[in-house]
Amino acid sequence: MAKFTLSLTLCYSLFHFYGGSWTKERWSRKNIVFFGDGTQFPLRPFLSSDPQKLGGPLYDPDGYHKYPEFLELGVTLLEIHLGQKLESYLGYEEDITNYDDLWCKALELFKELRPDFISTVYRDAIQKCLMANFSVSDACDEQMLRDSLFNDIVKPLEAEVGMIFKEFLSMDALDEEAERKINLGSKAKSMNRHAHSGITNTHSLQSNYDDISSPLNKQRTLPQPQKAVLTITTIRSRPASRDDFEIAIVCALPLEYDAVCILIDEFWDEDGDQYGKATRDPNIYTTGRIGKHNIVLVLLPDMGKVGAASAAASLRLSFPELKLLLLTGICGGVPSPGTAKELVLGDVVLSTSVFQYDFGRRHGDKFVPKDTSTDSLGRPSKDIRSLLKICDTNRGRRQLEKQTAFYLEYIQNNASTEHSIEQYLCPGAANDKLFEATYVHKHYGEPQCLCKSPHETCVNSRKLSCHELQCDEKFLVERRRINHKLQLEQQGRRKEAQAPAIFLGSIGSGDTVMRSSEDRDRIAEEYDLIAFEMEGAGAWDELPCIVVKGICDYADSHKNKMWQHFAAATAASVMKALLEKYT
Template identity: 55%
Template sequence: MAVRPSRRDEFEIAVVCALPLEFDAAALAFDEFWDDDGDTYGRAEGDTNTYTTGRIGQYNVVLSLLSSMGKVGAATVATSLRSSYTGLRLALLTGICGGVPSPWTDDEVLLGDVVISKAVVQYDYGRQYPGRFIRRDTVDDNLGRPNKNIRSLVESFRTDLGRERLHRGASQVLGQIRENAAKKRRRARYNRPDATEDTLFEPGYEHKHRDRSDCGCAENACETARAAACAELRCDTARLVRRDRFDDMLESEPDDHFEIHVGCVGSGDMVMKSGLDRDRIARDHGLVAFEMEGAGMWDEVPCIVVKGVCDYADSHKNKRWQAYAAATAASVMKALLARYIQTDRPPAGHRNGAGASPAPSAAPSTPSGASGPVFHGPITGKVDLRIWFIY
């Protein structure tokens, strides 16, 4: 079990949320807080973030809420976070996202499922031509790969054993979150909505007034329609997409069953609310979900996106599933940390965890008659090139 740290650099894990409802769910996953009586750790000069500190399992964790949604807000928080908490090894971006439903496949996504990123694609970064948008897709434009430690961890969740262990742990944590919420009289917030509220319409079937007489505006898909429920707009249930896993779940699965998906996550500054564009972009880039902050954090700190699916990123999206999806994401976040192997910290004076380099011996005198530079000490490898003395 982690002990209360004495300094900021003893925190290894950060959890970052974009919305207050995401923050609330993540906070319920903490085992204890270090700042109940006030902050004692401070922050670096120039850092404007507000932090909550505590423990999740064996790790000391710092929790932060973005001041604004989107990539810029996430990048700003990540940069300041790294300046104040210099010992960070992993940041978990936790919250809600829009899922790519992928019906009739083995990767069918339902509301309440959780997505773990193996990569993040900045799908809205490119050039807009007449009638066509082309994403910038060069080596310099794409986000980098996660480090080997993160790749190894995420890859383990693609195995049957790794996924089963993660799911079992997350299910237990979800119960703990509800127990903690009940103490605050908020348990009902994290109950799974009824399955009848998990509706997926055909990609091209829009959420709009069916008759212009229903609204005095010039467009069927007006702001009034966008804010209305499907029942109010009489969205045709005959246009619902049939899904094998959804049907099976209605017949046999327990109410709290959710799946965990590992894949590429699309990140952009716009909210995806189009079934046709969702499927086109997801197909082009192999995406399983859409969100708005991952691209901002990805290159700033070692990061994994862990988000619960609260809608299908189409025009029928609503907020009914947000709290439950935030809770399933927080559950997977904590279960993931339980599978994250703690690495020994290097002793004082050692570098990169490999031990301090031996001090070089005294340089011998320049050989008699030598001309040009003479190198003393090892010159080894393409990566670790050390030139000790040059004469």
Template identity: 45%
Template sequence: MSTQSPRPSRPKDRYGFEIAIICALPLEADAIEALFDHYWDDDGSPFDKGPGDPNAYSTGVIGRHNVVLSYMPGIGIANAAAVASNCGKSFPGTKLALVVGICGVVPFKPDKDEIVLGDVIISDGIVQYDFGRQLPDRFARKDTLLDLLGRPNQEIRGILAKLRSLWHRRQLSAKIAEYLEILRQEPGLRAEYPGVTKDRLFEASYRHTEDQKSCEQLGCNGELVLRSRLETAGVRPTPAVHFGLMASGNSVMKSGEDRDRIAVQEGVIAFEMEGAGVWDSFPCIVIKGACDYADSHKNKDWQRYAAATAAACAKAFLRFWVPSSTQGLAATSCLSLDDRIFFDQNRTAGAVDSSQTQPAFLIPFSKNDLFVGRDDVLTELQGLLFNRGYQKVALVGLGGIGKTQIALQLAYQIKEKKQDYSVFWVPALSRASFEQACIQIIDACGIPTTDNSDAVETVRQHLSSKRAGKWLLVVDNADDMQTVMGSRGVDDGLYRSLPQGDEGRILFTTRYRKVAVSVAGRNILDVPAMDRDEARRYFKEALIQEISSSDEQVIDYLLALLAHLPLAITQAAAYLNENQISLTEYLQLFENTDRDKIELLGAEFQDDTRYEQSQDPVATTWFISFNQIRKADELASRVLMFLAYVEPKAVPQSMLPEGESQQQLTRAIGTLCGYRFLDKRGSSEVFDMHSLVHLATRSWVAENDSEKEQSQAAIARVSEVFPTDKWENRDVWRQYLPHAIKLLRCAEDDWSEEICKLGYWAGRCLLVDGRVTEAVELLEHVVAVNETTLADNHPSRLALQHELARAYRANGQIKEAVELLEHVVAVRMTTLAENHPSRLASQHALAMAYQANGQIEEAVKLHEHVAAIMETTSAENHPDRLASQHALALGYQDNGQIAEAVKLLEHVVTVRRTTLAENHPDRLASQHALALGYQDNGQIAEAVKLLEHVVAIEAEILAEDDHRRQLSEDQLQRCYEMLEGASSIVESEASVHDEEM
């Protein structure tokens, strides 16, 4: 009888986790979490993750292992590779990665062994079957030595051989059954065996005809392949474990014929989508449960059970995996992660060469006693410089993010823990500041010089020589590309004057990513804002006043407004300390107006950990960068000023000002992203700007006396690119609308023609999007402006009045709509021909308003007039002609002319099926109207069929609370009730008839 493995002790840091488990789907992670024996996340301070790591993790214990569970943001090889790479950085002690989850399987192995649903596959290798070249007549997989993923390492091959043996295989199966039973007892996992009858395997050639429907819906009735395990296994066969090659690719395998072809070619027994992405980052084993047969009949019925069997197998497998030996670790087990890095680096160090100069320490600032947190950044920084031995590393981040303070903290840590290192600090604010720092280094190190010596060259030569010993040089504020790298064609940059030596390390701090790449290549560390806990600790340390429990929520809210930005927090604390006001009073000032906010962000304060010549508040810090951008990149400056007037979040690239070429715009965006004033959302062409940076940008534009000019330029640009309200443009105008509305709200009273044009189209798009109240408010304002500037019969004025009337009708303001449209129609009848589209459009809209107002006869008469003219001037499938016929049919319905309505709507529906997409609102509206006509005409079954289709489509494209969707669902329910009522009447009449007989 086996004994329970002792629980491992809590790791001191993230280096203590040797097992990583990676899951692509939440249901896969659910099963793993349920088998944790202990959760470190609930016991002690969190382990968090490395800087710049976007992954999400849970930490805990499985058996005798400390494990980290990583959640993938999506399926596929690329996602898996990114997750594995970041996991390796945050948890550098990882010795083994398990990719655990679900897969599709080949039902028969080469030896004819059966694989049934719920079985588990353990990989002994990965084949990336879709990696290759598509030739004209075939696909050729790349299979050279450099292209292959390679076999598992010796340790993995050894344990897999052990588990294949009969005795250990039995042990593994017994443990899987034990852990699976635990998962089956958890109701939330829904890990019950679905049943033998649901394990259906069709012949590979029998295809599922419609991808979006189930086998039950389609009535798949092909011949089933018999499996002996299912015939003899009873109710629930025991999951079997199969070892073999797994095919990994970027697409879901849903073809039985392709499955069998690849299985024969490559010798694989399963298909999945993550293993190839993890394989290159860690020693890796893929453990996956069979949830389908990788054919066109696959469904999700088996996913939860398969995820449970895989999780149970993963836990059982870890009983056989031996943790790293603790030999040699006792001396370091009590050290922190920071200390261990220094310990590992120094334990083999020899004596210092007597010819070397004594270590020197030259830092222009005292130690920052208020420094808190940033452990992840410091750990990564120390690892890059001293463990991996990179000679040049750059810290890059937004101005005020805390780069200098992190470098300062590192410098003092080196002084205390690496006493054989010299530490020097040079500001790269200018050539002069750099030269002055070099003079101080010469004095501190006692470097011999002559009267004609160049201080910069003297320091470069000294630190490049062996007599300088080990050293760290901090090059701070390397923000200006010209200062650092020199002018084009001239080697006058500071970078050329930096020393080089095997024993030296250089750390740059810069707010400009292009500088970081130029000086450090790939060895770049992005500095994030503080997390909430770090920001709170720092703020409380900096404040003089006592904090009461009632202030806690105020602090969290204020820090969120300051975006956890260290310099902004320092400035806020200094203001509170100097002016002795309460947190609530400061918050009221900060939220009062944008001008007050800028004044607070621009308030000067004293800080002994910053340069005397740059005691700049946060707003001024950014102004310096803005001015650098204006000098270096004219288009980037224009884009920056444009951004000051639109919303700071979700800015589409297509809306930005254009340059002479796409490449020029790409460079401009790169400049702004390089300074971290813009952040790109993943791989999309959408950008975000920090809210405080956005505010500072607006203030900077105002300070340069160009506010009105830039505001007008922004309006002109958005007006130029804003699309029409056609449904096909919906994705675009939904992106643009928030920015257009912000521009319109901030516009001054003297609205130009461009502003009115933008207001017109924005109002129409709001109306199409169902935001009726906003549409009315905006269009009323634009109409009011036009009524003071345009003649009564001006086309633009009439067009705006027409749209406002439509918005009134949609908003239930029927009388206002009728009154305004009667005016528009009257004017257009005197100025436009009878068949002019604008005249017909206003008559059509007036007829709709009459109908809504209960003036049915007037509505029908006007609808018939419009429809008659449209029939003589437009093609049968013209959208306006169909719209007029649709409206006329609705008028017929309201007038009791049901047969005429049904006939006309059947025509409209038939034509729109050939011209509009299935989810187009006009097509759905005509189908909905026809269903109502069928209902009024007693054709309930036809109405139900049509409404079921409409409801299904609207459920995919409309929000749950959208009135159009709710209207369709309510109407369908009424039809169901009418059908049930009719059925009851028939049954009752039949019963009476039987009794009479």
């Protein structure tokens, strides 16, 4: 109760100060001082201000977390719960001064909190501070921020305190209650960030509650600010049954599954499967939450459309209320250099339709895919078409790409091991190589090799990388976007350079791995395709589906695995950004 009261005191005081002259300078955890005698929990925190030492904008457009005050408040609430500094808890000897590092470490620690050891309301307040980001504009005005602070953080904490005491109490009454019932001993000492000496312009948080309008005063009048447009991931209750799941995510490869798991906000099966499945359903399910959506994640036992169709059919039986399946992973892209559809490695494609290019008839030396209305896969459902239509607007695409870049950075900073962290890093524009369609990946100048035939390649050449095979780079295609990315990397603007573009269009799907640039270009041009993959045709007619795949190669003979993990990360990032728009 004491921690709850202390947190509410701090939140409500910041709410009162926010937007005033005192908080025009950046506020941080270092401006909080807790006064106590070491035997009672310090319920009277003070804020200190030294404008000559403080600095920085209230809005940080270049940071992972755009609003440092919300981040600092979230970290402080986390520290109050832990009973010690974040750095001390992590075993650091020095304070974390970089806001991006602070945000990542706080999120890691937050995910480790056991729900049974922390109030849902308190946990929700921490997460709202850590995950706050504005979806409408980059720089919301101070009033919107202040309104959000009250409605989304202060008010729920206040209501919880009121429920505990069955009435609203003054701060003095809460102090007396805490002093009478709570003795935390030496734990109070660990909360003190600074000694009493050397504090300038100190403001008591207690003074805010002397006003008759205080939310903790029995006779107070609650302020009613307008609700800000704030996109916040909230803590939600565990779904009661399989009927409460509406989103399915399907991956064909473990590396795709791993990238998606990093972006799941909460797992429902940490203590074992709670929901079961239908009789004879062979799928193994991972359940959890992404944002406001309960999701079920499936890793296919095999690649290809047969495995995808079987998994989707079983999903529909076990989770009958599913409304959307997101087929998330990697694919081969149609590069289209010099056009508006110029794709590069790491970009992500969203399916407006799926074309089964290996389903048709063989006529002598020619294969003809079936493309009549009766043979083609159906069109997306109306709600999917509406969602994709919004994403295809300039504003919708800009928002989607912005959130994608945010989640991509999150994956790169929250991978579980150093090895996987390196895997998710962008390989760099210099390693994005597109060869002319007529230049095949094989041995040249070896008369005894099968590669001497114009239409043949030996097995050994297919196993070698372009570097090992010494592919001639004079056949590389020069591209505008790659040149731009190289310039950004040279300027040290890594985040901008790695940010993926998002393309919407028809995707070719089949059980054949596309490794021919000539076939790729011919089929893509004839059927207006932007990428090739192997599972979409199987899942498409079983459930309402969107294929979300990152470009890991150019579906040519030079394809390799260098970009697979990064492309899986960009696809997972788009998947989560897309779910934020799905209602």
